Every structure is written in structure tokens, then in C-alpha cells.
Amino acid sequence: MRAALFVTCLVDQLFPRAGEAAAAVLRRCGVAVEFPPAQTCCGQVAFNDGFWEEARPLARRHIEVFDHADVVVAPSGSCVAMVRELYPMLLRDEPGWAARAREVGQRTFELSEFLVDVLHTEDAGARFPHRVTYHPACHGLRALGLRDQPLRLLRRVRDLDLRPLRGAEECCGFGGMFAVKFSALSSAMLETKLRAIEDSGAEVVTATDVSCLMHLGGGLSRAGSRIRALHLAEILAAQ
């Protein structure tokens, strides 16, 4: 099977290791991975903040870049939710584009969703000898309806000690521009989440989105914690 990697702008520029890991895991699972270099950002930053005019050109661009691909895979539940669930809303007054958005959306998958639901692979062949807790990022959980796909993958990682996370389904407080516009609230939500992560006894917190992990990792670093925030793909790629 061939898949186009929609690496997302944050992974591309700030967290390239998550993208490299995603590509490695896909290849190990027998997928031929291509990276369309014209891709940039899906436009979620502008869209979520109410700037639909600014988001539309980016959405149209994204559709054009991935129009040719049979399958698109992204290491982000949030960006996939943007394409699959929200593009039709953003482009509803542009009938041709709305239909194309739906087509691309149907072929776009979050990494764990693709591995478990499409490839029917739960064992990615990884070994990761650490205590790990998993934070289900909101957009994957609720917008895409991901439930236990990431957990099923993690349970099959050799030597990994999976720790339950108290209040796992509560938001970490990132929320894009919310994190800066309502910085105090966002930080209070982060604090609750960080306490739960500390109490889990894990050495690593993982998630399907680098945006949430940037928030969690930034908070852990500020608190002087030794817990690391790693993308799910980085754990699945480890051997």
C-alpha cells in the first residue's frame, strides 16, 4: 500500500522526529511512504480562531496537494479532524471544493487509526522499556472517535509498562490560540493534567498530537520534571 504523509506544520518545523518516526513505523508495516513537499499547514490555527478567510486558501491548497493520494496519513488527530470534519464546513459556500474536501477527508487517517483500523496491525514491532502513560488528545478522541487504537498499539510494545492516567479524557488545556488568549485558564487545566501524569508514575507521557505534547512538555519542563513528552510514533518506532 502507498500512503502520502501529511506531516503537519508543527511536526515539520518543530518536532521532525515525530514525522521521521511515523514514516519509519509505516514502512515497517509494509507501507510505501511518500512526502508531497508542497504541503504546509491545514489552516486550523486560523480557522479555530475565527479567521475563516485566512484559512480557506490553506484548505484549498491542502486539498490540491493531497488530491492525488490514495491514502493520507498524519501523526495528528487534530489536523485530521480539521480536514475530515471541518473542511466541509469551512468550504461549504464553494460547492466544488466542499465535495473535494469530503473526498480527501475520507482518505485521510490519523496514524494509530490507520495502523489499527485500516492495516489491522496492532504490533508495530517496537520495544520501549519504560513506564508510559497515554493522554487521549481531544480531537482524536471526540472529533474522530478514536477510542482504544493508540492503547492497543501501546499494549503490544515489548517491555513497555503502560500506566493508567487519572482523568485521562480531560483536556490538557492547549486548544490552539486558547492557550495564549486565556493563558491562566489554560495553565490551570495543564496543572491538573500534569499532577495526574506525575501520579501515574510514568517516565514518558505520550499522545497522538505534538500540539498537546508541546503543551505538556512545556509544562513538565517548567516544573523541572524528568518526565518526557513523546509522540506515539516515536514509541512505536523504537526498537
Add this chain to the structure above:
Amino acid sequence: MSPPESMPRIDFEANARSALRDAFLQRALRSAMVRFRELQAGVIAEVPQWQALRQQAHDVKLDTLAHLDRHLDELEFRIRARGGHVHRAGDGAEAGRIIEGLARGRRVVKSKSMTSEEIGLNEVLRRAGCEVTETDLGEYLLQLAGETPSHIIAPVVHRSKESIAELLSAATGRRLPPEAEALTAAARVLLRERFLRAEVGITGVNFAVAETGTIVLVENEGNIRLTTTIPRVHIALMGVEKVIPRLADLPVFLTLLPRAATGQRMSSYVSLLTGPRRPGESDGPEEFHLVILDNGRRAIQADPVMCEALACIRCGACLDVCPIFERTGGHAYGSVYSGPIGAVITPLFVGLERAGDLPFASSLCGACGEVCPVKIDLPRLLLELRARVVRARGAGRAERLFVAGWSRIMRDPAALRRAGGLVRFLQRLLGRRPRWVPYPLSRWVTSRDLPPPAHAAFRQGWKP
């Protein structure tokens, strides 16, 4: 309804900051919301067809809203046929005048009604020389304290037992211990006396059944039973969206509402009232008046995108799961309607200019949309409103520049390469905890470090 010019903009960010500093409020909200969520989850899990019921309720509501006039006309016709009176009010002031005309100078007992809070009814009646008593325990305490509700169904969640003991001690003139049972008993004595001498009873309406002219009231304390049976006159106040077509539509709502609201299988009292007392009946009021209020609802109904917000049955479930509400409480929303549903309808009621911050006060985690028992897609409505706010009043300069700059760079992979290089250079220069960074990072580093710099962009290292 358009707000007077003098109404200040609701500054949710500032309100949230002061709520976060209130340690008691933080503890009280967290424990109450967690308790609600546990109770709700328990009884919802008992209903295997829950998802289908949500959809059914959603469809009934939206279908009714699509033919609102027809259903309201039928409701009015049925109530008149039963000897009741029906009044239509275009806005809060008109509803206030109608009720004032019916109650002037009399002793009034009132049950809990968000719609009456919305139109400031107590103040109107007080000025008309009425003695008004709130009879829902929480609302009664708020009346003693001169406060507004901070949660749709737990209006006094922001207050401690100790502060409630003080309020009731002052009202009874004797020192009461901060114990729920003693306080409830004391309030009961005070309220019972008010009930017995009341001349007018005012209630809200949970559902109004058009085909029979029946209003339905759901409660736990029994105060609505007393309010609708003891006084000679009963006045019920409802928003236009409370009508449902048939009695057969009611059971689905009575299954959903108590489970989503208080986490009960059924509320202690469900009253179905059809007109005033008829000859041969032993109780019920001699006069029954229904006041049907618009107050901006028809404008929402006519808005194809926002219409869905009118399906709300005021259960409060979206408040209970909202991580924002859990940390701010209801008062921060600057309106009687708080939480996610408040963030949607308050801007529609009072205008984007005044309440335009509210739709942004969400991390878009989606928990509200997932629990709503009538399946209102609250995250989608918040997104729609954000776009309207940006169109109507713009955004701050720094924010506008940031989003415009971001979008411009992202239209061109070469620009992204250059910008990304600059960002990684600055990351190395400034470190993870810089003393100065530009907006929006300036508001990030207040509590979070920046990520460590990557060596290069993914695209630079990509090998096909």
C-alpha cells in the same frame, strides 16, 4: 433584544483570572462537577438506547422549531379552550409588564426559572410592590444573598455551607449550624409560611405540549407543586422554544433530562398542568396565565446555523463536563446562561460586541457536544460564532498580525522553509525559557517552556 449602550463588554479573561484566585470556588466547583459527572455517567449507562434517544429528541426539537408558529398557535388555542390565558411577549420588558399587571401589589411565590432570571423578573415585581419569594432552596439562598445563579441546576454551588448558615441565621434570627439538614429544615419553615399566604405563584416551564395545552414542570423539592396549587393565580413563563408538539414526544425528554441534569433516573416531582382548576376539581389555581417569551429567540430560530441552540433543555450537562466552567463557575460568563451553551446563546442574545469573547473561551475539547442530551453540536456552534465575531468586531492587532502572517507564510513552501529556519535560529538563541519573546509566545512562556530546537525541518531531512 439589544443591550443598552452602557452595558460593558463581558471580559471573560479577567473574570476567569479572579475565579482562579478563589481557592474555595475552585474546590467547590471541582468536587460538584466531578460528582455530577459520576452520577450522570452511572444512570446514562443504564439506557442502552441513549444515543438513539438523543437523536430522537434532537429531531423533535428541530422539527418543532421549523414550524414554530403552528405549534405555538395550537398551544395557545388548547390553553384558551381549557379556560387559561395566553400572553405573547416580544421581549423581556414586555413580559415583565404583563406579569407585573397580573401580580401588582400581591404576595408572590416563585419557583426556579432561568427565563425569569433572563428578564430580571424579581426586580420588576419588587418595584411593582410585590413581595416575591424564591422557593427553590438554592434560589432562595441567592435571593437572601442578593446574587445570581452560578449554575443552571446548582445555582448556589459557589457558596459554602458556612456562608449559607450565615444567610439563614440572619433570616431566622437564630444561630444555625453549618449542617445541610438543619439549614434545609430552617428554610423549609420560612418558605412554608410564605407559601400559605401567597396570592400568586410564578413558575417556568420545562415543556409545553401543544396538542393538549399542557405545561410540564420537573423538580425535586416539591416547591413547584406548592407554587402551582396554593396561590389563586398561577403564571407560567416560557421561551417560545419550550413547545413540543405531542404528549407522545414527552417521554423521551423525561428520560433524558433528569439523567443529564442531576444524574437521577427520574426527578422527584413531574407535574403536568392543563389549564386552571375546573368545576369539581379539588385543587389547582383559579386563574392560569401562560406568558410566551421571544426575547431574541425568533432571530436565533431564523438563523439556519444557530437554530440548533434553541433545542437546549437547560440540563446543565455541558457545564458539568466543561473544563473551563469547572474553573470559572457561572458568574464569569456575565450572563444568566453560562458554560458552553451560555457561550453560544449569550452572544446571540446580547450581541457579539458585548459578549464576543465568550465563544473563544473554550479549548474546543468537544466534551460538551458529546454529553448534550439533545445533541446540540456545541463545538461547531462555537466555531461558527468565532468567525462571526472576527467579521463583526475584528480581533486585537497583535493577534490579527500573527494569524495573517501565519496564513501568508503557509501559502508558500519556500516562505515556510525560511520562516522555520528563523524560528529554529531564535529557539537556539533564546533558549527554552526566554526573558522576552513576541506575541503570542509571550503568553505561552508565562507557564510553559518552549520546545527544544530541532536540528532541521522534517522536509530538509526527508529521503524518499
